Amino acid sequence: MHYINSMPDDDPATTIYVIFVGINDLVGHVQPTDVLECISTQIDRLHQAVDAKQFLVFNMVPFDKSPRETGEQAMAQTWIEQFNEQLNTTITEKSAQHKDMQMVLIDTHTIISQVLNNPESYGITQGTTDYYARTHNPRQDANALDNGNVYFWFDKAHMTNVVHAQLSKSIVDQDPFPNIKLMSTGGSSTSYKVSPIYRLDEFPSRTTHASPPVGGVGLLLQLYSNLAMPFGLGHEFVILVSRSALWSFFVDIKLQDEHNIPSEGPMIVAATHHNMIVDPAVLSVTFPDHRRFHYWAKDSMFKHPLAKRFLENCGVVPVDRKTRNNAQLYAATYDVMRLGESVAVFPEGTSHTLPHLGTFKDGTSFAALEYAKVIEQDPHPNPDGSLPRKAVILPVGIVYPEKSKYRSVAIVKYGKPIHVDPYMDTYYQDPKKAAKQLTADLRSAIEGLTVNAPDWESRDAAEMARWLLFPGENGSMRDYISVTQSLIGAFADLSASDLDIALLEQSLRAYKMELEALALKDSHIAKYNERDITAASTTMELLRRTMASMIDLPLFLPGLVGHLPLYVAGYYAGKFEIYEEVRAQNKIFLGLLMVPFVYILAFIWGWYTLFGGTFFGFFAALATLGVFVWYHVVSIDERYENFKDLVGRWRLFDAVVLGRGMWRRKERILQLKQLRDSNLQGIRRMVKAYKGKNDHVHTVWLAIRSRVKQFGDPAKLHGRRKKLAKQFEWSFEE
Structure with a gap:
């Protein structure tokens, strides 16, 4: 989607689209049919959007012979056979469906098997032991060992550049597209364009820049079926709605200490949870540099196909709460963190209204520590060739001085990242003790970012x-x-x-x-700091505020009348909710439900009443409605404060002058x-x-x-x- 949305100017006649499925985490995580369906979808999408005509499709390499599959060769071999057989059928069907496309299937399995069966012919003397296991010397690029290396496997699941060079040479020798000149690794120049690699899966939207993993072919597109779901249109829609809701509900959301946020790498963002669904909305909408967060949800929520598709599209990751194995519990979380992405969590669990932080659960700590353990024990590179990095925990305090009040303020304060390395020695010996220590330190950090009594x-x-x-x-x-x-x-x-x-x-x-x-505010009493509260002073204050409001009323009245149903609904949504942490959420939800009806009615009224229902009047009414809504929101704050002050003045007048009670x-x-x-x-x-x-x-x-x-x-x-x-x-x- 990112490639398509970028409106590429690549000439379809000279552009090759390469689909290459990585071997990471395939067995046990995805089925061949899921990968094939994804490939088919992307081919159709590219053909329709950018008139893609030439595809190189790689079948699966013999990863059953990799060091990683020791003891699991039979299962891996079955997966490969099923995938390659079904892929051949898929390509045949696609070729018949799109007569104007040329699709070439590269038999990667045979090419790589030839190298595996005769390693000495290619200067390889280490065909079964991987480079990393022998040297413990990780590199940023799994395919860039020094020239003359003798290893077939870089690590337990990735091949070295020697193997990739042979694959590149075989493709060039095959000359799949005679009208386009390809050059294998080692050439001084090429006649093809090397573009950034785009990862495509069911919900493609993110990009990553890396060296092409297949020699010098220069992949324009790369499919990794094992990657956790990037963020799709569902997530962007939720963010858009949340941003609009927060803009209208809060007068300001202040960000503090943004310099504490790491510029890159995976994070577990641990935030306070005092305002129900408003908390993740504030966190996601306001986070600097528009970085996106994955959130946890029970895996049972993913059972329905439509719910699963929407949740994955929004970047939500499942958590298997039935297992006691931390690696299985947070498996999907580890997938997204391997991509350098971030997960947002709320260690307090349930939202609450307390004068201090609630009880912190250890799930955040276990997720961070177990992930660090996983990549220490199995540090194989990510699909883009980079090495995985341990996740840091970023403490975040979200503070609401008046959290359920309309046009109030929210403050988001970022703490210093917590690194897990100091806890790892303890974690290997006593996981629960290490998690408790990390949780205590996390709580202490968040206490310093919030108000606690x-x-x-x-x-x-x-x-x-x-x-x-x-x-x-x-x-x-x-x-x-x-x-x-x-x-x-x-x-x-x-x-x-x-x-x-x-x-x-x-x-x-x-x-x-x-x-x-007495239903008063301190500001009402503060007006009389230097004089007594008398009938005369109270009357004068009321008249002054009333006259100011009457002068301003003609400008504000249309917006007030138009939005009155929303204000009335919001008032009662808060009045009848006993839990304060739920009131803001209810007000926002009710407002979101009513806004379309209110604005549609206002638009229709304006179109026919002000512009006669004409064609051009349609656009004039639309523009008028936009200005009407914008003006009301940006001018509401001062008017709302004046209104509350006026109500207070009437209450003082009622008591001091009229003598009620x-x-x-x-x-x-x-x-x-x-x-x-x-x-x-x-x-x-x-x-x-x-x-x-x-x-x-x-x-x-x-x-x-x-x-x-x-x-x-x-x-x-x-x-x-x-x-x-x-x-x-x-x-x-x-």
């Missing part, structure tokens, strides 16, 4: 303290994780020895609970204002008193000072910047 009371107090110290920033602050975690640590360190701080922590929790009980709500709000003032002074005193004595408080102080430095000289500030700087005025004098 011993209980919700401690976390609520820290969140409220952060609100007071950094008003208005909430999850949008760049150092949300470090500041919040430092406040948790500061209260844990100081409350035991300082009674005032222990009381402050309790007061902060009480303030948060009272805000929730026999004026008891007014009294609670006035007491709440006093409690906020007391908490604000208390947290500021704590920061000033301990900024040089406690590391956690020092981190918070540095964050405060970073804001102060942004404003510069307070005397030179005006307008909104002066108002923002005033919030940190207490820290100007150190």
